[in-house]
Amino acid sequence: MTETLLVTGASGHLGRAVINHLLDTFKVPAARIIATTRTPTNLADLAALGVSVREADFDDQASLAEAFQGADRALIISTNELMIQGKRREQQLAAVSAAGKAGVAHILYTSLPNPEPGSPILFAPDHYDTEQAIKASGVPYTMFRNGWYDENLFMSLPQILASGHWYTSAGDGRISYGARDDLAAAIAAGLASAATESATYTLTGPKAYTVAEVAALVTEVTGKPIEVVQLSDEALTEGMKAAGLPEPVARLLVSFDAASRTGNLGMVTDSVEKLSGRKSVSLRQFLEANKARLAG
Numbered sequence: 001m002t003e004t005l006l007v008t009g010a011s012g013h014l015g016r017a018v019i020n021h022l023l024d025t026f027k028v029p030a031a032r033i034i035a036t037t038r039t040p041t042n043l044a045d046l047a048a049l050g051v052s053v054r055e056a057d058f059d060d061q062a063s064l065a066e067a068f069q070g071a072d073r074a075l076i077i078s079t080n081e082l083m084i085q086g087k088r089r090e091q092q093l094a095a096v097s098a099a100g101k102a103g104v105a106h107i108l109y110t111s112l113p114n115p116e117p118g119s120p121i122l123f124a125p126d127h128y129d130t131e132q133a134i135k136a137s138g139v140p141y142t143m144f145r146n147g148w149y150d151e152n153l154f155m156s157l158p159q160i161l162a163s164g165h166w167y168t169s170a171g172d173g174r175i176s177y178g179a180r181d182d183l184a185a186a187i188a189a190g191l192a193s194a195a196t197e198s199a200t201y202t203l204t205g206p207k208a209y210t211v212a213e214v215a216a217l218v219t220e221v222t223g224k225p226i227e228v229v230q231l232s233d234e235a236l237t238e239g240m241k242a243a244g245l246p247e248p249v250a251r252l253l254v255s256f257d258a259a260s261r262t263g264n265l266g267m268v269t270d271s272v273e274k275l276s277g278r279k280s281v282s283l284r285q286f287l288e289a290n291k292a293r294l295a296g
């Protein structure tokens with residue numbers, strides 16, 4: 001295989017991890033990798049290895065016209081622009097259009113499980129519309145519908161452990177948490193493969209957990225008790241606002257609980273292990289490895 005592989009957002013956690021797997025796990029020569037980012041200085045180490053580092057900002061059409069030149073397979077990593085409604089959709093559609101115009105032969109994209117209309121997740125339309133734009137481009141594609149990272153727990157568990165309370169509206173809904181690096185290994189495998197057929201994979205961890213089950217696991221690992229308090233979506237939103245979160249952030253976070261409650265984030269697939277060819281980390285292993293950081 002002699003294709004040139006491109007990764008956008010290469011200085012983000014996932015982008016970095018994908019490039020590390022291309023180089024170290026799948027032994028792709030650095031000269032066949034293009035890494036794009038808004039901040040090339042962050043990737044000086046990759047440039048020193050021979051990776052072609054280019055500046056690309058999905059908000060800047062001029063940078064995008066050059067960014068995808070010469071790439072055969074391009075992974076478009078969804079951006080983290082969540083606060084300005086519609087902006088991420090616009091950014092990603094600009095990237096898809098630029099990839100198409102540059103003659104990329106295969107587009108890969110990091111999406112969301114079940115992004116179709118009806119998803120309770122407030123930003124699901126960004127992903128759905130990007131998937132639709134890729135399909136409409138006529139370029140063969142691979143959609144990676146990424147489930148919830150284990151690492152998302154870093155955002156909430158320190159406060160939960162400090163207070164001893166986990167407020168949620170997820171009920172008995174489940175989330176199939178997966179380690180971000182395992183997802184990155186699967187995505188790198190898909191990018192480095194010679195597959196030309198269009199495909200959609202939902203990438204998840206090996207098991208799905210209710211909030212009560214995660215809380216029990218965290219207590220086993222840290223020794224700290226957690227009381228799970230089930231609330232309605234509205235009560236949870238009001239509680240978050242009272243705790244100082246801006247309303248749009250509270251509504252976004254509560255939409256994750258609603259998605260879990262309605263089954264949108266609970267499916268388990270074997271795609272990560274099948275694509276990456278390695279065993280996934282369990283949530284218990286992740287919690288044990290990150291005990292100190294989680295305990296705050």
Ligand SMILES: NC(=O)c1ccc[n+]([C@@H]2O[C@H](COP(=O)([O-])OP(=O)(O)OC[C@H]3O[C@@H](n4cnc5c(N)ncnc54)[C@H](OP(=O)(O)O)[C@@H]3O)[C@@H](O)[C@H]2O)c1
Nearest residue numbers: 009010011012013014037038057058078079080147148149
């Ligand atoms: N499944 C989950 O649980 C989960 C959790 C969090 C996020 N996500 C999604 O997965 C993506 C990757 O996760 P991560 O952990 O790597 O997030 P991260 O470390 O926060 O990285 C943010 C990413 O967004 C890119 N980006 C932001 N603005 C951009 C712009 N204007 N043009 C081009 N790229 C832009 C960044 O690229 P540069 O900085 O290199 O330009 C970087 O790749 C996130 O951006 C988000 O869409 C998924």
